[in-house]
Amino acid sequence: xxxxxxxxxxxxNPLLRLWRDxxxxxxxxxxxxxxxxxxxxxxxxxNVVINLEAVGKTFSFDFFFYPAGYDITFSPIIEYxxxxxxxxxxxxxxLNTFLIAICGIVLSTIMGFTxxxxxxxxxWLVNRLVYCFLEFTRNIPVLLHILFIHxxxxxxxxxxKNALVFTDSFFLTNRGFFVPLPVWGPTAWIVALGLAAAIVxxxxxxxxxxxxxxxxxxxxxxxxxxxxxxxxxxxxxxLAAGMPLTWSYPELKGFNFKGGLALxxxxxxxxxxxxxxxxxxIAEIVRAGILAISHGQTEAAYALGxxxxxxxxxxxxxxxxxxxxxxxxxxxxNVTKNxxxxxxxxxxxxxxxxxxxxLMQTGKEMETMIVVLLVYLSISLVISAFMNWYNKRMALVEx
Amino acid sequence: MKPWNVPNVLSATLVVAALGVTGAASxxxxxxxxxxxxxxxxxxxxxxxxxxxxxxxxxxxxxxDFCRATAAAxxxxxxxxxxxxxxxxxxxxxxxxGEGDVLWRNTTVTFSRDVGVKLRFHGINYYDGQxxxxxxxxxxxxxxxxxxxxxxxxxxxxxxxxxxxxxxxxGMKYEAVTIQTNDEGRQNYxxxxxxxxxxxxSGLAAIRSTFSEPNDHIILPEIISKxxxxxxTRQGDDQWSDIVTWVxxxxxxxxxxxxxxxxxxxxxxxxxxxxxxxxxxxxxxxxELGLNKKWAYNIIKSVGNYGxxxxxxxxxxxxxxxxxxxxxxxxNGGLQYSPPFR
Numbered sequence: 001x002x003x004x005x006x007x008x009x010x011x012x013n014p015l016l017r018l019w020r021d022x023x024x025x026x027x028x029x030x031x032x033x034x035x036x037x038x039x040x041x042x043x044x045x046x047n048v049v050i051n052l053e054a055v056g057k058t059f060s061f062d063f064f065f066y067p068a069g070y071d072i073t074f075s076p077i078i079e080y081x082x083x084x085x086x087x088x089x090x091x092x093x094x095l096n097t098f099l100i101a102i103c104g105i106v107l108s109t110i111m112g113f114t115x116x117x118x119x120x121x122x123x124w125l126v127n128r129l130v131y132c133f134l135e136f137t138r139n140i141p142v143l144l145h146i147l148f149i150h151x152x153x154x155x156x157x158x159x160x161k162n163a164l165v166f167t168d169s170f171f172l173t174n175r176g177f178f179v180p181l182p183v184w185g186p187t188a189w190i191v192a193l194g195l196a197a198a199i200v201x202x203x204x205x206x207x208x209x210x211x212x213x214x215x216x217x218x219x220x221x222x223x224x225x226x227x228x229x230x231x232x233x234x235x236x237x238x239l240a241a242g243m244p245l246t247w248s249y250p251e252l253k254g255f256n257f258k259g260g261l262a263l264x265x266x267x268x269x270x271x272x273x274x275x276x277x278x279x280x281x282i283a284e285i286v287r288a289g290i291l292a293i294s295h296g297q298t299e300a301a302y303a304l305g306x307x308x309x310x311x312x313x314x315x316x317x318x319x320x321x322x323x324x325x326x327x328x329x330x331x332x333x334n335v336t337k338n339x340x341x342x343x344x345x346x347x348x349x350x351x352x353x354x355x356x357x358x359l360m361q362t363g364k365e366m367e368t369m370i371v372v373l374l375v376y377l378s379i380s381l382v383i384s385a386f387m388n389w390y391n392k393r394m395a396l397v398e399x
Numbered sequence: 400m401k402p403w404n405v406p407n408v409l410s411a412t413l414v415v416a417a418l419g420v421t422g423a424a425s426x427x428x429x430x431x432x433x434x435x436x437x438x439x440x441x442x443x444x445x446x447x448x449x450x451x452x453x454x455x456x457x458x459x460x461x462x463x464d465f466c467r468a469t470a471a472a473x474x475x476x477x478x479x480x481x482x483x484x485x486x487x488x489x490x491x492x493x494x495x496x497g498e499g500d501v502l503w504r505n506t507t508v509t510f511s512r513d514v515g516v517k518l519r520f521h522g523i524n525y526y527d528g529q530x531x532x533x534x535x536x537x538x539x540x541x542x543x544x545x546x547x548x549x550x551x552x553x554x555x556x557x558x559x560x561x562x563x564x565x566x567x568x569x570g571m572k573y574e575a576v577t578i579q580t581n582d583e584g585r586q587n588y589x590x591x592x593x594x595x596x597x598x599x600x601s602g603l604a605a606i607r608s609t610f611s612e613p614n615d616h617i618i619l620p621e622i623i624s625k626x627x628x629x630x631x632t633r634q635g636d637d638q639w640s641d642i643v644t645w646v647x648x649x650x651x652x653x654x655x656x657x658x659x660x661x662x663x664x665x666x667x668x669x670x671x672x673x674x675x676x677x678x679x680x681x682x683x684x685x686x687e688l689g690l691n692k693k694w695a696y697n698i699i700k701s702v703g704n705y706g707x708x709x710x711x712x713x714x715x716x717x718x719x720x721x722x723x724x725x726x727x728x729x730x731n732g733g734l735q736y737s738p739p740f741r
Binding site for chain 2: 054055056057069070071072073081082083154155159174175253254255256258265343344346348352356357359360361362363365
């Protein structure tokens with residue numbers, strides 16, 4: 001039927017003839033689609049304006065500069081008190097979102113790659129164990145994982161008075177894990193300088209070593225030398241600066257531990273749950289990526305005399321990454337977006353601060369939600385852009 | 400749409416969507432309620448004594464009884480209610496987006512809610528204040544000793560702001576453990592995630608009543624705020640606002656005049672003209688509200704007067720065990736006082 005109507009051009013109706021032309025038809029469809037979408041957007045906006053007017057609400061972001069009035073206890077990066085503005089509360093929430101997103105991405109990547117490789121292990125037990133863990137975990141909604149871990153921490157761990165103690169300086173309680181915190185002295189900049197110098201050296205050394213290898217084929221142990229340089233130079237700088245480091249130890253004072261670094265149960269629950277949940281998907285992506293490289297590649301590399309680790313490093317991984325990176329990007333985006341589930345356990349991220357308490361106390365639903373949406377959109381676009389750049393770098397360069 | 404523990408982002412999105420997609424709340428809430436045949440009350444997710452589902456799933460409590468009273472006045476049947484559950488954060492959103500008709504949810508009347516959130520408040524059905532609940536074995540006697548404590552607090556409430564102010568004013572620090580619902584708060588408190596649970600003193604009494612050993616917990620003497628709790632409606636519907644206002648006033652006036660659910664029929668032939676006006680024997684007050692003559696009669700007959708509602712749900716003979724205190728009638732030294740039915 002389709003074939004008949006395609007070939008039947010002998011109609012007298014010019015509109016019908018236009019429609020039958022493939023190119024004009026696609027233009028018409030595009031125009032119609034655009035009109036429909038634009039109309040929908042305009043109608044939505046119009047409704048928003050009318051409805052805001054109907055309830056007598058103004059559209060303004062001034063409230064960001066009024067005192068927030070509420071406390072955010074978990075603000076590890078900047079100082080915050082209830083006398084600060086809603087804007088600062090928003091920044092605290094934003095930083096907390098960044099913190100959980102970055103920590104989540106790092107941990108889920110490490111766990112995901114490890115499990116992905118273990119999943120390919122020829123050891124039957126390891127292989128099956130990982131398989132069971134993956135299937136069990138990724139088929140349960142992440143919110144339940146978060147609530148589960150939070151419940152475990154709060155219910156099973158002891159209150160601060162009966163804290164589980166390790167070497168008198170690490171404390172495990174249901175109010176968080178308390179660990180010693182390094183406190184740098186005034187001469188710490190010398191150490192930072194040493195580290196920076198070492199990194200610069202490593203950068204140029206690696207380039208030089210690659211050049212030598214390209215020209216002469218001589219291979220330097222770049223990794224070991226770099227590691228040695230970084231540790232050695234930084235260590236020397238540390239000694240030269242007179243060891244400007246003391247530790248702040250957590251100590252039970254009154255109700256809670258003071259001093260040290262506190263990893264709150266809310267943070268831990270969210271971090272762990274998000275990480276191991278996402279790592280299951282990453283593991284499958286990694287496995288798929290490695291399996292996508294045909295075994296012939298390995299054999300060919302062996303035939304050229306490459307050792308197994310060099311084969312993995314120079315032949316398999318670079319090719320596998322091309323398969324892995326695009327889907328990995330969406331997993332990173334998922335970690336970031338899923339971090340908004342923080343609200344379920346009271347971790348103060350951008351949703352809990354701006355989209356939660358600020359919204360509630362000011363009644364500015366439209367404004368706060370727009371801010372939250374834009375924040376997530378921007379973070380996601382940045383991650384996307386970075387991963388696309390990385391993917392381009394890794395992509396097959398045909399010579 | 401059930402707002403059970405839905406993270407507030409969802410409900411806020413819902414409002415944005417509601418603002419964007421649906422028309423504005425229609426002109427007359429009264430007509431909507433009558434045509435639906437059911438009154439949708441925004442209530443809490445569960446506070447014993449105030450609003451909670453019993454073993455059979457029927458909603459009970461002080462706030463629920465006022466919801467029933469409203470339904471009795473509007474629909475003539477106190478059972479025609481639907482409880483729209485909400486967290487502290489989602490309640491106004493639900494009301495303003497038209498998911499509920501009236502809010503009876505131990506909600507504090509404040510300036511910013513009245514003016515900023517664009518609500519209408521209709522009097523005070525419970526005079527409350529914020530207190531602190533702690534375990535007895537901590538040996539704490541005063542809220543001034545709470546420096547450094549972990550405090551469980553429902554997010555999106557006035558108590559959250561009072562708490563920040565109180566600790567700031569007294570130069571003390573604390574760890575705020577923010578939770579969404581009363582049940583979550585209870586769990587965190589029981590497990591020792593927080594040392595203190597803070598909310599309105601009535602709510603603390605309600606929670607304490609659910610512990611296996613209520614006497615192991617004490618409510619500290621400091622009441623750090625005024626929490627006048629009352630019903631709210633959306634702005635812009637004066638008729639509906641009048642109805643909710645006078646439902647509350649009717650229960651108070653009935654108590655003042657000694658009209659109870661058991662004697663209301665005899666009171667129909669009372670000699671007191673105000674009782675006759677209240678019960679619709681004389682005058683046309685019901686019609687003026689857009690209701691029928693027997694609106695207040697229906698309230699008192701099926702739900703009771705203010706005192707009955709109080710004693711049935713949270714009074715001294717209930718597990719909650721609250722004294723009337725500030726909520727006694729003005730004639731008994733309390734603050735409950737209704738404008739006259741004239």
